[in-house]
Amino acid sequence: MNADNTTLDRAEATVAATLDHPDRSQVLADLRRRVAGTVHTPGDPDWDVARMPWNVVVDQQPLAVVDVRDEGDVRAAVRWAVDLGFQVTAQPTGHGAVHGLGGDVLLLRTGALQDIVVDEQRRTATVGAGVKAGALLAALDGTGLTFLAGSSSDPTVVGMTLTGGISWFGRAYGIGSDSIVSVELVDGLGRHRTLSAASHGPDADLFWAVRGGGGDFGVVTRMEVALHPAPHVWGGRLLWPLERLPELLRVFARSTAEAPETLSTWLHAYQFPPLPEVPEPFRGRSFASVAVAFLGEAEEGERLLAPYRVVPDLAMDLTGDVPLAELDGIAAEPTDPTPGMEWSQLLSRLDEDTMDAFVRAVGAGSGSPLPVVQVRHLGGAFTRTPDGGGAHGPVREPYNLFLLGIPAVPELVPVIEACFERTGAAVADAASGRTLLNFGGAHARSTWWSDADRERLVRAKGESDPLGTLRSNRPVEATTAP
Template sequence: MLLAPDTDGYAAATRPRNSSTPQRPGRVARVTSPGDLATALREVAALETSSGRRLQVVPQATGHGAGAPVTDDTVLLDTSGLADVAVDPDARVATVGAGATWAAVNAAAERHGLLGLAGSAPSVSVSGYTFGGGIGWLVRRHGLASAALRAVHYLDGEGRSRVAREDAAEETDREALWAFRGAGGVGVAHTLELDLVPVPDLHAGALLWDAVALPELVAAWADTLDSAGAGVATSIAVLHVPPLPLFPEPLQGRVAVHLAVADPDGPDGAAPLLEAVRSVAAPVSDTWGATDAAGLARIHLDPPAATPAVGAARWLDAATPGLAADLLATAAEPGSPVVMLELRHVTGAPAGRDGALVSAPGDFVFHAVGPLGRSTREQIGSAFARARSVWSAADTGLTPGSWVDGAASVTDALPPHVRERAAAVADRVDPQHRIRRSRLLG
């Protein structure tokens, strides 16, 4: 059933996690089972006939990647109700609904000593994150989440059920799986099959210092990266700490250095790094230790509530440690429009199966976020430009598309030949362009 703007279901579906762009679709279709998808597409076609207007379908689960306008010539397809999770521990495979969150998937998987390749925020949906590449805390051990994608059950533009697999009978479905692996996907997905990985001795934590120690902490981090274990993932950031109980009272309202560290193989791999940074200054807060999936999901210190924000991100090369201190300093002044600027270390992340984006295009990821309301888009954009003047010396030319908060399109997330191939697949699956294309395709 299509919901009109004056209904409760409509209001709930149009409050995405990133609320930087208002959503006012003509109708909302609430989906709670795969069968609802075909019904919704038929109802959209009937509404087009009765209204005399062409409508576009916009799938959305949690809305972490929301940024493009959603206006009255669209029907928002709310897939958050597709949240079933099933784990086959022997095959190490999870079969999950497109609206399932990583918190739900890993809560089920860890009962069997396994985890999915989740991202930094537990409330992110599995589908959008995986289809955009997926850079998580296990990336240096197991690679991008897109490469762990085994199959996708989806609908094409005519409402036909299809399965994207490597051994699918039709070339279109084989090509669709290639596109789902990092190019944002095609059609409307309702079920994913994903590899799970063993995590023998998960350790993780977040360390916080006052930003007065920024230069020395960055130097200690940069100097010890090469001695870190092969599975150790780190993120070093400047963070403008809000006055929330989530953070230690001495840092609330101040600028902090935030180091997040994770290792699925135990405590030893991160020991040289942790010893180096702790020797610079005693952390105000230090949660490093053995943990579970929920603890791993907390180390990035993401805001607990939906936030209107815009972001910037870039894949950077091996020269990044040499410019890290200057780059982080661009966001370290009190009152900066950028409240979080981080560098994520992903060197050595293995490549996986064939797909649009299944290997890390760089050794590091730059990511910055500016909340709207605290600052204007123009002010945030100027701060991003200052950061760009520093990180451009290590630029790979590509952007991690799923990390660009509040953007309508991310045209440099893929090399041109990859984007063109993915767009051609989307045209075959949905020749009438009934379904809005991924923002990674422009």
């Protein structure tokens, strides 16, 4: 499926001509004629709402925003961009928004693509590109099956899974992108393509690329994901005063080394701001905490958590049975748009020196301004890739460190950046140098792929999007090691 040279030449000529075009209102009027969904443009009364991503720190100023109505709108929008030499990006929520999206990019909101089809026999769910994780979990509640959901109900299934997907259940069932069964997308020339393990030739390469490579290869309109057994989920959070972080960290390091793959444990250092949006009893308080999700019964879950119970001064026990539809209650992350600065690194170990340095950087009395510091235990099935798996590949590092800063006022930006730097230096000896794409934030280092896989991704991009019309938040071209 290669674009013919005539198409390429014509598009290159229009890129040059259109980007200098003084009157964008004409091209935007043409866009309105071509799509059925609502088109928002600069100057509209709702422009600031339409262009705003979930992470409100990112001040993006796209060319226009289209609320696509259906797959036909996606094709029409991509063809419009090809004809006029603009770029297109899908951004259903803006959870993963990055800086730098400018006035040559058309932003597509896929919220109208809401179909969910659960096939309990085949153990798959097919979702439209606007379906959020919470909606699929709600549809699965009571089926005894789950998809590879993460901590929040708010990201879309498609957006979270295209660049990996670190799920509560990933230790048992692997990285989310390897659970993709089939994908329907509109490629960079506006062509509809259906991809699966049965695909051949360029489609087979494209199917490999979209399973971990992100949104650079096509605008996905529908995705089918494998479902996995989750007959019963038990979990929640235990919280201690932040001063208990050193002991808790040691228990976490020991327990995670022996945990079964059905148990996921994440350690947190929380400093909740004294703001009205933060509910009591968390408001204005600091905690060290473990959050768990266990695929099994309460009794066994309790037994596995016993080592944590010896840490003195337990302040809150929020564990219990977890209906799938309430999975996001475990980590209780905000769902409303929030300003966030993120930093993340995979850690190869948690040794004594690293734990001491970590506590000095973000523990009680450290002066850290970060409301959330999280260490996710990975391992288990994250370390394995199935035969014929996608581009993401295994995650062999046992822990992911994630730091979140909330720059409520601009003066906090350098303070948060300094804390990221300090904490990064503190754990440097244990850090692998790799950053998960879903947790990269502005500091993503695209050291993820081997040179061979990167070349394969670039080839797949060249075939599906020869004019470079599609642009994801993690562009394939930017993935060369720094």
